[in-house]
Amino acid sequence: MxxxxxxxxxxxxxxxxxxxxxxxxxxxxxxxxxxxxxxxxxxxxxxxxxxxxxxxxxxxxxxxxxxxxxxxxxxxxxxxxxxxxxxxxxxxxxxxxxxxxxxxxxxxxxxxENYFQVAVRADSTIESVDDLRGRNVSIGAPGSGATEVSQRVLRAAGVSEDGAVEQVQLSMSSAADALTANEVDAVMWAGGLPTPAFAQPRAAIRLLDLGTVVADLRREFGTAYEAVLVPANVYGEHQEVTSVGIPxxxxxxxxxxxxxxxxxxxxxxxxxxxxxxxxxxxxxxxxxxxxxxxxxxxxxxxxxxxxxxxxx
Structure with missing residues (x-):
């Protein structure tokens, strides 16, 4: 550095x-x-x-x-x-x-290429982006590109109307702490693999599969988005999932x-x-x-x- x-x-x-x-x-x-x-x-x-x-x-x-x-x-x-x-x-x-x-x-x-990722606690009942309805979700820090992507992902999943998701804007490190403390139900961010703020969380996490939203994003916004695979066990123990790649x-x-x-x-x-x-x-x-x-x-x-x- x-x-x-x-x-x-x-x-x-x-x-x-x-x-x-x-x-x-x-x-x-x-x-x-x-x-x-x-x-x-x-x-x-x-x-x-x-x-x-x-x-x-x-x-x-x-x-x-x-x-x-x-x-x-x-x-x-x-x-x-x-x-x-x-x-x-x-x-x-x-x-x-x-x-x-x-x-x-x-x-x-x-x-x-950055990977847009959505993490929940490993013991959460949330299995897909659709399940974020009614939940508190960190969508990225003010001024970050992740905030715009988060809102687009929520819209593609059909949970973007007013009040559907309680959106909060936190930096990656603050969001990781909030997820551990059960203050938010999910965190959305764009970063590398693994993103350091989430690489050694104090509580086990897993990533949501975003494969169903990538096609909608590409139809609306073009080749700025593509489907990319996140290997298994990048963050502790979890299965391979599809994420959104952004150059x-x-x-x-x-x-x-x-x-x-x-x-x-x-x-x-x-x-x-x-x-x-x-x-x-x-x-x-x-x-x-x-x-x-x-x-x-x-x-x-x-x-x-x-x-x-x-x-x-």
Whole structure:
């Protein structure tokens, strides 16, 4: 994990890094110091945060850029940070990027895949998403992409009308504690496998199978969602289940110089073995073919040029 990190909020505009960005625009040359880029990441302990730290460490080995990860609530916060110039880089779920279109979205690459997961206590009578009617459910932290996915999953399952589910918004760590304390009946989140907040729960948990809702999600929202298998016993003892896979995008503001983004592509390709989060079971996307699969989000010109230079 990178040693330097900062917090991101809607109320506080982080100015560190703007001078570095302006200096780069003034004219870059080989003798320039590395350009500092702020990366809007996510919650400490989450998939985004772990990947951001690995990327920061890998980028530090180059002479082109230094990456400072910023904590945030998740995808929506990160997109807002990118648009408001509080960050030059951002991690986001692909569906969140689709839901918040902007001319300031340019992809460096598609990096890994998040698993949308729904957990209940192992002794719960809840067997499917339909059974969440009348229950207290954590749907993700405010500003997270998981909140939007949670609401879409509830709608696909037919339990989204007012009052059908008591929705509460908690961070992953708070939600894990609330599930253990019997304060919520289920937790919805998007993360890796296993997500650290749930990897060693104080009470046994199991995951709900989401196979019945994936087809509805794809019909309504397209290829931002796909069916993915969660292996048995990722969280204690449980059967293999189908979850919802959502690609993760690494974005750069269009004003980040092409040469810097090209260097980031080089990091993703050349140091891929050092960029595998412990939460990345079965979802190692860091190869040229997968990195360019950014859906309707265009590649940053610097990224496109580097992929073409390397692979035609």
């Amino acid at each position: 990178a040693e330097h990190a900062a917090s991101l909020s809607r109320r506080t505009a982080l100015q560190a890094g703007l001078l570095a960005l302006s200096a780069a625009f003034a004219g870059a040359c080989a003798s320039d110091p590395p350009m500092q880029l702020r990366l809007a990441a996510g919650e400490v302990g989450g998939f985004f945060w772990e990947f951001a730290g690995l990327l920061s460490d890998a980028a530090a080995k180059t002479a082109v850029t230094q990456i400072v990860p910023l904590t945030s609530a998740g995808s929506v916060d990160n997109l807002e940070a990118l648009g408001s110039r509080q960050a030059e880089l951002a991690l986001t779920l692909m569906d969140a990027a689709y839901s918040h279109p902007s001319g300031e979205l340019a992809a460096v690459g598609c990096v890994y 993760n995008l690494l974005l750069a503001h269009p004003d980040v110089p092409d040469r810097v983004v090209a260097a980031l592509v080089g990091v993703l390709l050349d140091q891929s073995s050092g960029l595998v989060p412990s939460q990345a079971i079965g979802s190692q996307f860091l190869d040229a073919r997968s990195l360019v699969m950014t859906g309707s989000i265009p590649l940053h010109p610097g990224a496109e040029q580097e992929y073409r230079r390397r692979h035609g």
